[in-house]
Amino acid sequence: MDTIPILRMGHFLLVTIQVDMHDRLAMRLQDDLTERVVKDRAKGVLIDISALEMVDSFIGRMLGNIAAMTQVLGAETVVTGMRPAVAITIVELGLSQLNILTALNVDKGLAMLTSRLEIPAEVNNHEPHQK
Amino acid sequence: MDTIPILRMGHFLLVTIQVDMHDRLAMRLQDDLTERVVKDRAKGVLIDISALEMVDSFIGRMLGNIAAMTQVLGAETVVTGMRPAVAITIVELGLSQLNILTALNVDKGLAMLTSRLEIPAEVNNHEPHQK
Numbered sequence A, B: 001m002d003t004i005p006i007l008r009m010g011h012f013l014l015v016t017i018q019v020d021m022h023d024r025l026a027m028r029l030q031d032d033l034t035e036r037v038v039k040d041r042a043k044g045v046l047i048d049i050s051a052l053e054m055v056d057s058f059i060g061r062m063l064g065n066i067a068a069m070t071q072v073l074g075a076e077t078v079v080t081g082m083r084p085a086v087a088i089t090i091v092e093l094g095l096s097q098l099n100i101l102t103a104l105n106v107d108k109g110l111a112m113l114t115s116r117l118e119i120p121a122e123v124n125n126h127e128p129h130q131k
Helices: A023-039 A057-072 A084-092 A106-117 B023-039 B057-072 B084-092 B106-117
Strands: A006-009 A012-016 A044-048 A076-080 A101-103 B006-009 B012-016 B044-048 B076-080 B101-103
Touching: A006 A023, A006 B106, A012 A023, A012 A106, A023 A057, A044 A057, A044 A106, A057 A076, A076 A106, A101 A106, A106 B006, B006 B023, B012 B023, B012 B106, B023 B057, B044 B057, B044 B106, B057 B076, B076 B106, B101 B106
Parallel strands: A012 A044, A044 A076, A076 A101, B012 B044, B044 B076, B076 B101
Antiparallel strands: A006 A012, B006 B012
């Protein structure tokens, strides 16, 4: 098994990271995820890392890259389920400047994405996006 | 990493199986899942097996067991993302009699659970469940 499944849930995509990430798997995930964001016209991506007991600078950068890539494609990324030890490492490694949105768990991540995006039931007139 | 994360999404729990299941991991998943169904008062469980390229009788029985256990606890289990080859194996192994609900993907699984359970906003009078 050399792919991480990407699950679609309405407007969002969910990825649960359960295995140790090596270079090839991380690259594959980036490729698959960006492809799926476009294909499924996803508005948000949830990456659950509750299974990860620790995070190194490689994974930290990967998360930052994914967040940046999906943002370019018009989707917000939220990292959920971060353990306290992981949060400490993230700050110590200086990765907290990566501008990654986080939430306590998937439930709260979903709520965050929904409220941030304020997805309307139907959009007829596309107004310019206010920054 | 010797646990499979269980993600809560509203009334439901989601499990994505990505790694080869051995005995101990399967037992652990059963234990964790039944515990979480009770703790979170979950109404449904989604088990995504889209990462599994094949299923043996051990995994088939495990899925059947989990479905039976959660049902006893008042939650429906839906297995999602089954690959065609897995579906063939399931039937050939005679596991299709296990009475496991299935859906094409997590999105459809969520819709199935929501419609089957018809979760009311508030329940004041408990009528006897009609079979």
